[in-house]
Amino acid sequence: MIPLSWYLIVSAALFCIGLFGVFARRNAVAILMAIELMLNAVNINLLAFWRYRTPTEPIGLAWSIFVLALAAAEAAVGLALVISIYRERDTVIAEELDTLKY
Amino acid sequence: MIQQIIFIVISFLTLLMGWIVVTNRNLFHAALALMGSFLGVAGLYVLLDAGFLAAAQLLVYIGAISILIIFAIMMTRRLMQTSETPFNNQWVLGGITSLVVFAVIAYVVLQVFPWQPGAQPFGAAPEVPGAVLEASVTQLGAALVSVDQYVLPFEVASVLLLAALIGAIVVAWPEKKE
Numbered sequence: 001m002i003p004l005s006w007y008l009i010v011s012a013a014l015f016c017i018g019l020f021g022v023f024a025r026r027n028a029v030a031i032l033m034a035i036e037l038m039l040n041a042v043n044i045n046l047l048a049f050w051r052y053r054t055p056t057e058p059i060g061l062a063w064s065i066f067v068l069a070l071a072a073a074e075a076a077v078g079l080a081l082v083i084s085i086y087r088e089r090d091t092v093i094a095e096e097l098d099t100l101k102y
Numbered sequence: 103m104i105q106q107i108i109f110i111v112i113s114f115l116t117l118l119m120g121w122i123v124v125t126n127r128n129l130f131h132a133a134l135a136l137m138g139s140f141l142g143v144a145g146l147y148v149l150l151d152a153g154f155l156a157a158a159q160l161l162v163y164i165g166a167i168s169i170l171i172i173f174a175i176m177m178t179r180r181l182m183q184t185s186e187t188p189f190n191n192q193w194v195l196g197g198i199t200s201l202v203v204f205a206v207i208a209y210v211v212l213q214v215f216p217w218q219p220g221a222q223p224f225g226a227a228p229e230v231p232g233a234v235l236e237a238s239v240t241q242l243g244a245a246l247v248s249v250d251q252y253v254l255p256f257e258v259a260s261v262l263l264l265a266a267l268i269g270a271i272v273v274a275w276p277e278k279k280e
Binding site: 001002003004005006007008009010012013014015016017018019020021022023024025026027029030032033034036037040043044047048050051052055056057058061062064065066068069070071072073074075076077079080081082083084086087092094095 | 103105106109113116117120121123124129132133136139140143146147149150151152154155158159162163166167170171173174175177178187188189190192193195196197199200201203204207208211212215216217218219220221224225226227228230234235238239241242245246251252255259262263265266267269270271273274276
C-alpha cells in the first residue's frame with residue numbers, strides 16, 4: 001500500500017540532490033557522479049509509472065533499460081574525457097578548465 | 103504497513119547516501135556512498151516488482167559504473183586531498199535552484215496524486231497476479247527484439263555503446279611522445 005506519490009517525491013528529491021551536485025561541485029568526477037544520481041531518479045520515476053499504470057506491458061521496463069545503457073555510455077566517455085584532461089592540464093577542477101571562455 | 107516501513111527506510115538511506123555523494127570532501131568516500139545509493143535504488147526497484155531491473159542495476163551501476171568512477175578517482179589521485187572546499191562559489195544559488203525545482207515538482211505531484219495510502223488515484227499499486235509480473239521479463243525480452251516495438255531503439259543503443267567504447271579508448275589513449 002505505497003502511494004505512487006511517495007515514489008515520485010523520493011525520485012524528485014534524489015534528482016534535486018543530483019542537480020545540486022552538478023551545480024555546486026568543483027571536481028569533474030563528482031559532477032559525473034551527481035549526473036548518475038539524476039539518471040537513477042529518472043529510472044525510479046519510469047518504473048513507478050510502469051508499475052502503477054501499465055504493469056501488464058513492458059513499456060517502462062524497456063525505457064529504463066535504455067536509460068541504463070545510456071548511463072553506461074555516458075559514464076565511459078565522461079570518465080575518459082576526465083582522464084584525458086587530467087593528463088593534459090593536471091587538473092579536473094571544472095572552474096580551471098575555462099579555455100573555451102576566452 | 104511493513105511495506106511502507108521498508109520503503110521509508112530504503113528511500114531515507116538512498117537520499118542520505120545521495121547527500122553524502124554531493125557533499126563529502128573526500129571523493130573516494132563519495133564514490134562509496136554512490137554505491138550505497140545505487141543499492142537503495144535497486145531496493146526501490148524490488149519494491150516496484152521490477153526484479154530484473156534491480157539485478158541489472160546491481161550489475162551495471164554497482165558492478166561497472168562505480169568501479170569505473172573509482173578508477174577515475176584513483177587516476178586523478180592528487181584531487182582526493184580533503185583540505186580544499188568541495189563547492190564552487192555558486193553553491194548557494196545552486197542550492198536555492200535545486201530546492202525550488204524540488205518544491206515545484208513536489209507541489210505538482212501532491213496536487214495530482216494523493217499523499218495518503220489507499221486513496222484514489224494510485225494510492226496503492228494495482229493488484230496484478232504474480233504470474234503476470236513474472237512474465238513481464240519474458241515480454242520485455244520479446245519486445246526488445248520485436249519489429250513492431252523496440253528493435254530500432256535497441257539497435258541504436260548497441261551502436262551507441264560501441265561508439266562510446268571506441269570513443270572512450272580513443273579519447274583516453276596517451277599521446278605519443280616524439
